[in-house]
Structures are given as C-alpha cells and as structure tokens.
Amino acid sequence: MVPLSHYIALSAILFVIGAAGFIFRRNIITVFMCIELMLNAVNLAFMAFSRFRGNLDGQLFVFFVIVVAAAEAAVGLALIISLYRSRDTLAIDELDSMKL
Amino acid sequence: MLERIWLIPLLPALGAAFQFFFGRKVKKSVVSLVSVGLPGVSFAWAIGCFFALLGRPEHLFTKVLYDWWPVGAFHLSSGAMGNLNVHVGFLLDPLSAVMMLVVTGVGFIIHVYSIGYMAHEGGYYRFFGYMNLFMFSMLVLVLSDNFLMMFVGWEGVGLCSYLLIGFFFHRRSASDAGKKAFVVNRIGDAAFLLGMMLIVVTFGTVNFQAVTEAARSGHYPILDPTITAICILLFIGAIGKSAQIPLYVWLPDAMEGPTPVSALIHAATMVTAGVYMVSRANALFMLAPAAMALVAGIGAATAFFAATIAITQNDIKRVLAYSTISQLGYMFTACGVGAFAAGIFHLMSHAFFKALLFLAAGSVIHALSGEQDMRKMGGLREKIPVTYWTYLIAALAISGIPPLSGFVSKDEILWQSYAGPHGHLVLWVAGWVTAGLTALYMFRQIYMTFHGTSRVEPEVEHHIHESPRSMLAALVTLAGLSVIGGFIGWPDLLGGSDRLGHFLDPVFENPVPVALKNYSAGREFDLMFLSVLIACTGIYVAYRIYVRRPEVADRVAKSFGPGYEILLNKYYVDELYDALFVNRVKNIGNAASGFDQYVVDGGVNGVGWTTRLTANLSRLWDLYVIDGAVNVAAFFTKLMSYPARVIQTGLVQSYAWLIVLGVLIFMGYYLVHF
C-alpha cells in the first residue's frame, strides 16, 4: 500500500506548482487554472488524510471544496470576460493602472 | 448655584451650536448678542459659584454628572486589584475656581472686544462659533475632576486653536501656521496620553482627588521611578501646550490668527493650561524632585531665551508672542521650585496684562489698517491716546514696576526661586536678568510704536482713528485689572496678607517639607529692590536707544561717515545693533568713560550678541528639527517613494510573490522560534 507520506508529498508538489504557476504565467486564464490546481492539491490532501484516518469527514469536505471551486470559476470567468471587454487583453502584467 | 455648575461650560457650547446651525442666516447683531451674551452669563454664574464656594468651610465642591466609562476591575502594576470608573464630573476647589474666573472673565472681555475688531471681517459667525467652542473646551479642561476629561478639553482647545489660527485661511501662511501648531501640540499630547496610562496602571484611577490622596499617603517614596516617569511625561505634554523649549516654535507663528484669538488663546488661557496641569498634579511632582528640577530648568531657560529673541522682533504681535513664551517660563520656574501658588498668581496677573497688551496691539493694528511692522509706526501717542495709556499700564505691569500686578506676582516667583525649598541662585539670576530684558523689549516696543516721529506710510496716516467703544471698554477694564490685580496677593512683607496664596494653600499642601530657606526679611526686601532696579534699568536703556536716537545715531554716523545715514534712515534700530556692535569692536581699545559707554553699550552689545546667537540657534532648530517634523510628508515622500515603488508595483504577480515571501518568513520564524 502506498504510504500517506507519498500522497502528502504529491499534494505539496502540486500546491507548489500551482503557486509557482500563479506567479510566473502571463495569461490570466492560466493563472486562474493554477489556483484550481492549488485547490486540487488541497483536495488530494483531504482525501489522503480521510482514508488513512478512517474518517469520512475529509471526503465530505472535498465536495464542499469542489462546489466552492465551481462557484469561483463562474465568478472568475465572468470577471475575465468583463475585463477583456474593457481592455482587449488578458495579459496579467498590463493590470497596473493603480500603484504606489 | 453650585449644583448647576455644569451650566458654566454648557452655555458657551450652546452659543457655538447656535452659530454653527443658524449663524449664517441671522443678523450680525444677533450673532454677537448670543455669542457674547452666553459667555457673559457663564461669567456671572462663575462669580456666583465662586462666592458659594467661599461660603463652604472646606472650600471644596465636587459634582458627578454621570458615569462615563465604568471600566471595572483590573490588575494594577503593583499586583493589587484596581476598579476604574471614569465619570463626567466637576471639581471646584481654589485652584479651579481661580482658573474658572480667569477664563470666563478675561474670555468675556475679549468677546466684547471682538465685536468691534471683527466687525469688518468675513465669517463673523464662524469666528464667534469657534470662540465659544473654545470657551467650552477650556472650561471643561479647568473644571473637570479627572485627567481623562481634562484631556478631552485639552484636545478641544488644541482643535479650536488650530481652527482659529487658520481663520484667515486664504492666507497660505495662516493655514500652515495652524497645521504647525496642531502637529507640534500632538507631540506633547502623545506624552500626556502615555503619562495618563501610567497613572491608570499605577493608581487605578484618573480622578484628581484620588490620585492626590494616594500620592500624599506616604505609600510612594520620593524619587519613585514610575512617578518620576509620569511627571516627566505630563510635563512634556505641558511643554507642547504651553510653548516651552523645545516645542515653543508654534506660538510665534500662531500670531497669524486674528488678534482677539492671540489674546484669548495664545496669551491668557490655553497656553497656561500646561501650568494648570502641572499645578493640578503637584502632589505627584513633589514626589519627583528630578522632574521638578527639569520643570524649573526648562522654565528659566525658556524665560531668558524667549526674552532675548523678543528684543529683535519688529512685528508688534511677534514681540508679544515671545514675551508670552518668556512669561510662561516664569510660571514653570515657579512650579519647578514648588511655589505652585506663585505660578498660578502670575498666571492670573499675566492673563490680565498680556490680554491687554494683545488687545491694545490689536487696536493699534486696527488704527493702522492692518499694519503690524513697528518700523512703520511711531508717534501714535496723541492719535490714539486711550490705546497708548492702556498699553503703557500693561507694559509697566509686565516690566514689574510696583505696585502693578506684574510686580507682585513676578517678585513672588523670584523670591521663591531664590529661597524656596527647590530654589537655586542660578534660577534667580536667570529670572532677574529676564526681568531686565522684559522691561527693555516692552519699552522698545512702546517707544517705537507710540513715541518719536511718525514712520507711518502716508496713505495709512489719513485713516488713523481710535477704535470703537466696545474695544476701548475692554482695554480700560483690563487696564484696571492689571493695576489692582496684584493686591489680592500683596506680600506680607509690604504689609499685605497674600490672600490668594492662603486661599490656594489647601490645594498645594504636601507632606513633603516646603519650608523656605531661612533668610531674613531684609534679604527679601533687597531682592525686591534689585528686581525693581533692573526693570528701571531696562526701561532706561530702551529710552536711551530709541528715544534719544539722534545722539546715538550721531556717534554711529561719526564712525561710518555720511553713507550710513541713508541706511540708518531706512532701517532704523535693527541695524543700530549691528552698528553698535561693530562700533564697539572698533573702539575696543578706547578707554571711553561714562555710564553710557560702559554699562549701556556693554549691556546692549552683550544682549545683541546673545540675541543673535540664540536667534540663530532658534532658526536652525526651526529649520532642521521642527520644520522637518512638520513637513514630515515631504520628507517621507522622498524617503519612502523608492521602496513603495518597488513593492507597490500594481502587478498581481509581484504581490503574490510578496505573499509567498511573507508565508515563508512567518513560517520560518514560527518554526524556529519555539
């Protein structure tokens, strides 16, 4: 059987990849997908913990997270469309009209 | 009467409320009726309360209106349990009674004066609204029975002062001066607040009587470090409000405000709040001799320093501003040597004659259509006689000529600083020299303004007129008070009984020994004689230089030739200092004889030199320290715009970087630092 630490390590790697992608990718949609990746890393951790503790709560939480992530996707895509309409670009480094 | 003591602050507050809501719509006469009438009633009520207080054997009255802030139980720093309950309450004892009468009385007179003075200014109702609001705050400050409510009044007067200094907001200098005053004051306020917090954790209360009782219980040793810290913090608060070294710089700039404001706030009442606060906390200060020494030292240094600056100023109000700083220095000297009653006595007589000086100066400015430069005055004696005579009385009073009020109160301070338990010869010498300088700059002002030939600009000259009757009435009343004010504290030595001192005594009765050093009555008389002598010398020096100018000018002309005459005619006296100074250096080898040569010139040169030194120091301090602090935004814009530009880039991803960095730093710290 695959030990818990493997799952947690994979989850941590996914989380870090998500965070790195958030910081380095230029397209807002990709950046947004990176957040989804981080949430899925969380889901993996919840599943693994739940399985190894023999406690179903964790799996329940995963459903909550998935639902929230879906809502977040809806809101996020709406904002992206609205942004594209007013700016004609989805490059994240052009979002800097307010600073200092 | 006493049960409704809350009416005294409330009435001016109602006046302010009226002006803010309806002032713009009603006629000027209604504005003045409400805003002068209500403080008048409040003054009458204060007199009533005063006599009611005299009728009580213990001369004490407290009234709690309601619980403001029941904090409940908590641990004191000593480990005991405290139970803090702050209420809105009034304390009327001899100290607050004197302050109450000064504030309402002088305040009322100045309100009357303002009717005439402000008649032609815009924002008439706004002015009176602010003035009434100020009266309310000041009365809350002096009548409250605890530190916290006092602090509310303290901030309130600061706010009104700020609003009134900037009253002529269309002048950039006025709004800058207002801001400077507010910011400098906040430095003091922060210290006051910290001091108050220390009081709460040490005594578990902010009530004046409870704190005084605890401090006098003998539970706390002399030189207790906490109490010393409290006293020093409170004193820093007082320094800010009462314009002492090093936080004095806002007061001269505050002269940008209308003259009645300078008289009421920046001479008679608000700036004395620091003296009142230190006197109110006298039981604490008596336990902290180190803080007392600091108070006395700063007071004496300020008195001398400000007086030397006053000699060089040419703006009629700025001379008075520096003079106020100097006189406040006297009051702090008195507090510092443990003679709180003498400080309060001087506070009262100073309120009379300095308010008078400002109001009379306002009358001069009014007569000259707004001219404030003394170099463009002169010879006004016959044209505005009432102003002249009242000004002269006030000048004699502040110079310490007997039997006027200033003589009595100043001499009490000088005697106490010599013979008091915390007194020292150095303090007396500083005070004594300052007394001479005071006479010098006051009579320089009198001679430049009222005597000699007129240097008024021709188009202004036609309009010179004596001020309206409401203003003159205020001047004459205050002149009367300046003359007789001294008699309520007339010293035993001269056949009086110092009634004010004995009245105030219960407030300042401390278990710590306060006996005077043992000197004979003769010594007191000698010192009194010396102080009158130096005052007369100061007047004489001013007379020599400023009235018998031709003679001095001749001498100058001889050494510099005819070319100097033009300069002399253009600049008059200030260049004279330079001339005399230079002259002196040139003739250093000449064994010139005579009193003039040695004493007068020597004095003038010495003063001139010190003055320039102190003026330069003060300018540098202003330039680098205070203006630096005031222009903190400009300073920090430069300093911080670089890191801000690097961090606040507006880019989402650099923000995310920072967040990740924050996570790593906090996590690292938390994991390592168990």
Place this chain on the structure above:
Amino acid sequence: MTTVSIPDVMRILPELILAGFAILVMLFEPFVPAGRKRVLGWIALLGVLVAGMAFTWAPPNAGMAFSGSIAADGFSYFFIFLFLTIAALALLGSINYLERDNIHHAEYYALILFSTVGMCFMAASAELIMIFLGLEISSLSTYVLAGFRRHDPRSNESAMKYFLLGSFATAFFLYGIAFVYGLTGTTNLVDLAADLAQPGKWSTLTRAALILMFVGLAFKVSTVPFQIWTPDVYQGAPAPVTAFLSTGPKAAAFAVLVRIFLGLAGPSGPAAFWVIWISAALTMTVGNFAALLQKNVKRMLAYSAIAHAGYVLVGLAAAMASGSTEGASAVLFYLAAYAFMNVGAFLLIAHLAGPGEGRTEISDFTGLGRAAPGAAACLTVFMLSLSGIPSTAGFFAKFYVFRASVHAGLIGLTIIAVLNSVVSVYYYLNLVVTMYMREGEPQAARTPMPLPLYSAIAASLFAIFYLGLYPNHFLLLSTLSSKPLP
C-alpha cells in the same frame, strides 16, 4: 444522528432571512421597470431590518447548533449585529449612487446581502470548514461587487486583482485546514482545542498549518505583508463597496482570528503571540507612513484602513498576552467604532466624487468647506474620529486598545502604537486643511446629499459621538460579548 431541529434553525435565523431576501430581490428584478429599481434596494434594507428584528424579538438560546458547527454565543451575536448595521448603512449609501452612475442592477443588493450572510457564518462558526464556506460566500460576492462598475477599467482591474489574490490566499487557508484535519482528525474548534491541549500534540506540521491559516485571514484583514492588494482594490472598487469591504469582511476575518488564535494558539507557546506582535507593529507603521504619500482620497483611506487593522492587532496581542477579556473586548469595540467612521467616510466620498467617481484626488476637495459646508463638516468629523481626537468614537477605541496593551505589559508595542497615531494625524488633517484652508474652486460635487445617504451619514455621526461620549453602554456590551471566549 444528525437531525435538523427547530432550535438549530432559530440559531441561524438571521442568515436564513438575509439569504431569503437576497433571492427575493433577484426574483423581483425582471418585474420592476428600469426607472424604479430603487424599490429593490428598499426590499434589501427591509431584509436587513427583519433579520435584526427576528434576532431581537426571538433571541435564540445560546448554544451549539448543527452538530457543533455553529456557535450561538454573545460573540457571534455581537458580530452579526455589527454586520447587519454595516449592510444597512452600505445599502442606504448605495441607492442614489447606483442611480447616478447608471449601474442600477438588483444583483448589487443581493450580493450585499449574500456577502453579509457569509460574514455572519464566519463569525458564528465553530468549525473550520464552516468558516471556509462563510469566507467564500462573502468573498465571492465582494469580488463581483468590486467590479460592479463594469465599464470602468479601474473597477475591473480592482475586481480581478482582488479575485486572483483572494483565491490565492484562500488556497493557503484551505491547505492549513487540510493539515489540521490530517493531524488531529477533526475540524471542530472545541474538539481541536481539547486535542491540542494534550502535551506533545504540537508538532512542526501543526505550527505550519496554523501559519497557513493565519495567512488566509491576514490577507482578509490586510496585515503586512499580506496587505499589498488593499490600496489597489479599495481605490478601484466603487466607493460604497469599498465602505462595505473595508469594514465588514475585515471585521469577520478578525472575528475568526480571535476565535482561532485565542482558542488554539495559547498552548503553542509564545511564538504565535510574537507573530501577532510583529504583524501589529509592521501593519501600523507601514499603513500610516504609506498613507502620508497618497494624493488620492480613496487610496489614502485604504492605507489608513491597513493602519487601523494594526491597532486591532495590538488589542489581539494584548488579549493573547494577558489572557483576560480586556483585550478581546477592546478588539470588538474598535471594530465597531472603526466600522461607523469608515463606512461614513467612504459613503460621503462616494457622493462627493461626483458622477463616474471622477474626482477622488485630495486636491479636488480644495475649498469644499465653503462650497458644501455640511458635507465638509461631516467629513471632518470622520477624519477627526479616524485620527482619534477625544469625544469621538475613534478616541475611545484607541484608548481602550492601548490601555489593554499597557495592562498586558506590552509597553513597547503601545509606544509604537501611540507614535503611529501621532503620525496618522498628519494625513487626516491634510484633508481637513485642504477643504477649509486652501484657496480654489472645489472640483468635488456640490449637489445636496440625497435623503437615504443623508440618513446613513447621520446615523454614523450619531454612533461616533454616542460611542465617544457614552462609551460605557457599548463597552459593557463588548465586554459581555467577549466573555464566552477562553
């Protein structure tokens, strides 16, 4: 096992009513003609009032609901009332704003209500996953609200930044929860406290998890270095939304911080306390000094909001250091006082900024003291209260926090806080000086205040003076409300 009982439902009645009215507003929208959308605003306001009244007239029994995931205690009641008040003020201030700027859509009111529901759940939850859900309900609504001026690029940018960074921070929060669950097998705060109180329970991973959760919340309350998004978002969002955003979600996140950190971090040793201490010192200082640089009113107030979060953290640090209720009640008092003055200030600025919010530079307010004396006087009171002048709520809020921290022995932190409040006077005063003492024609709008806005401003002013002059009633309330906490 788990059945829904009537008492349980009663304990979340305000949230249910709010959600019901939000749905009602959306359902009614198609039937309301374009010119009369303000009716929907009044319906939303009615919802807030009904929720408040339902709570007052039928107070639920204190206790846990839904298997221990909802805690109905004084603490949550205090915050729910605070959120209802903030929502009511924001609704009043928004009606005419939306009409003026031609963005009158019913979703706005529904989103304010939904966001309030989320905030209420955050304050009332005793369960980490419930807290997460509340956080997301309130966040998702406010992301949309921040971008509600759809055709304004700044508003869009603000919403996008808030959304991306907010989701980023939430992911950290959630990861923290996952680890807490994995290490203890529970996400219930009560069970968790019991579990972690056992000796040897704190491991490196537990600490890491706690920090991850702290980051998520610190983002919402905007403490340094997680404050970075705040100025951009507050500046770009519609001003009434900023009023809501800078008070409601911030207070909710503080409620959670207080619950988690006072309940859990105690046994973890002094390190958690020092994290709060450092955050407090940094947040106050960075906020105040950066505010000195600002030329835009909304941005200046955004930095001021950061600084105020720092003062609240001082109260939290005091609570953690002393273990008494004094610090916690200071936090509650501060959040309430701050809500009134900040909502009032932003609503007023929304009005003064004119159509399209075109005039939000500080220089646009030049000479307003003469052109619009009433509005200028109100704004002055808000500024004075924010800077902590006595007889306003701001003074007592600060004083109470400082006093708590002195009592807890945090002299150093108190001195930093007092010095900071001195610095802060400068930029608040700068606005007052600009309004009253600079020459020039004001660019800001001079149209009279509409009645709904007027009533919101009047209510805020009343609260400011009420808390400043008679703080004792409210103080008692906040002290009682912080009693159930450990």
